[in-house]
Amino acid sequence: MSRFFRKTEPCELVKKLTVKTVLERDLINEGDRVLIAVSGGKDSSVLSWALSQIKPALKINYELKALHISTDFCACCKKTALRERLEEWGVPFTDLFVPVTGRLKEGRKMNCYWCSTQRRTELLKYAVENKFNKIAIGHHLDDIIETFFMNLLSKGELIAMPVLLKYRKYPVSLIRPLALLEEKQIIACASRQNILKNACTCPYGQNSKRRDIRSKIADFTGNDGDIKRRILKALGEGEIDYLCE
Numbered sequence: 296m297s298r299f300f301r302k303t304e305p306c307e308l309v310k311k312l313t314v315k316t317v318l319e320r321d322l323i324n325e326g327d328r329v330l331i332a333v334s335g336g337k338d339s340s341v342l343s344w345a346l347s348q349i350k351p352a353l354k355i356n357y358e359l360k361a362l363h364i365s366t367d368f369c370a371c372c373k374k375t376a377l378r379e380r381l382e383e384w385g386v387p388f389t390d391l392f393v394p395v396t397g398r399l400k401e402g403r404k405m406n407c408y409w410c411s412t413q414r415r416t417e418l419l420k421y422a423v424e425n426k427f428n429k430i431a432i433g434h435h436l437d438d439i440i441e442t443f444f445m446n447l448l449s450k451g452e453l454i455a456m457p458v459l460l461k462y463r464k465y466p467v468s469l470i471r472p473l474a475l476l477e478e479k480q481i482i483a484c485a486s487r488q489n490i491l492k493n494a495c496t497c498p499y500g501q502n503s504k505r506r507d508i509r510s511k512i513a514d515f516t517g518n519d520g521d522i523k524r525r526i527l528k529a530l531g532e533g534e535i536d537y538l539c540e
Contacts, residue, residue, distance in 0.1 A: 305483035306344075312475040313345040314352045320458045320531075322470040323429065327357040329470075330427040331386065332418055335363065335377045337485040338433035342473055344488060346431060347384040359385075362421055364414050365392045380490070393417050422467050435473045435481055436523050437509070443530060445508050455530045474527060477520050 303311065317323050331346065333339040343361055350357070361381050363374065374390060381388045393413055422430050439456045446454040460469040473481065485491045516522040 304487075305480065306487050308480055309341060309345050309473075309476060309484040310349050310352070312480075313472050314349050316458065316472050316475050317349070317353060320470075320474075322459055322472055323353065323355055323357050325355050325357070327355075327429050328427040329357055329359050329429040329431050330418070330422045330425075331359060331361045331431045332414075332433070333361040333363045333377065333381070333388075334433075335373065336433070337490055338435060338438075338473065338478075338481055340377070340380065340433075340490045341481050341485050341488070342431060342433040343381055343386050344384055344484075344490075346472065347386050360387045360389065360427070362418065363388065363390045364417055365390055366410070366414075367392075367394045367396050391417060391421065419462075419465055419467060423465055428467055430467060430469050432469060432471050433473055434471045435476045435478055436520070436527060437478045437512075439471070439474060439530070440512060440523055440526055441505055441508050443526075444512060445504060448508065449504065458527075458531060475524060477523065480520075 323329065329346065331339065331343050333343055343359075346359055363377065365374075378388045398413060418430055422428075434456055439458075443453075443455045446452045456471065457469075458471050458474045462468065482491070512523075516526075
């Protein structure tokens with residue numbers, strides 16, 4: 296499989312592995328309305344491009360829309376460039392402002408978990424109110440494995456990011472169509488699509504724990520994509536109530 300990956304053009308590889316993930320995990324069905332969470336970064340941008348391009352291969356009719364959540368601590372996203380990219384791919388775009396730091400209780404400091412919680416809440420609210428039944432997130436293979444080992448080593452908990460998460464309280468499912476793709480493969484495609492020059496990065500960046508765990512994973516996997524995908528396969532075969540967010 297790795298030899299095939301090396302010979303495949305980067306963006307074709309993204310499309311092939313996205314199609315494989317969608318079909319094997321039953322992520323998108325006929326008539327679905329899919330809301331893509333776009334940050335303006337490389338991952339969600341490549342996700343938007345891929346989902347707009349693979350419709351002929353999937354032979355499924357589904358609707359796409361992109362939602363960007365602006366915050367009161369980050370104005371780095373180049374929204375004009377983001378909107379233009381999405382329109383070029385035929386994906387409608389909406390921007391929603393959320394006062395993430397403004398919602399902090401007195402004495403609390405801004406952190407990634409708080410921001411993620413606030414953004415996810417607003418994504419769910421928007422999806423339900425506008426009758427979207429799927430929310431697509433740009434997490435990739437490395438994100439999923441790193442999160443699992445961070446939870447295992449830091450919290451002593453077996454908690455993973457499901458490729459498909461069906462909420463009990465909401466008529467919405469969360470999907471991760473890039474789950475089989477390594478970050479380096481997404482970067483290669485983003486470079487070909489001229490996405491990188493306009494992509495933004497959160498000012499908080501990656502925390503030191505995630506960098507440390509990424510280094511440890513690289514040590515014991517040798518950064519072999521096949522090994523990483525086998526880890527993902529093992530996580531996907533666990534009990535859904537046991538290995539979930």
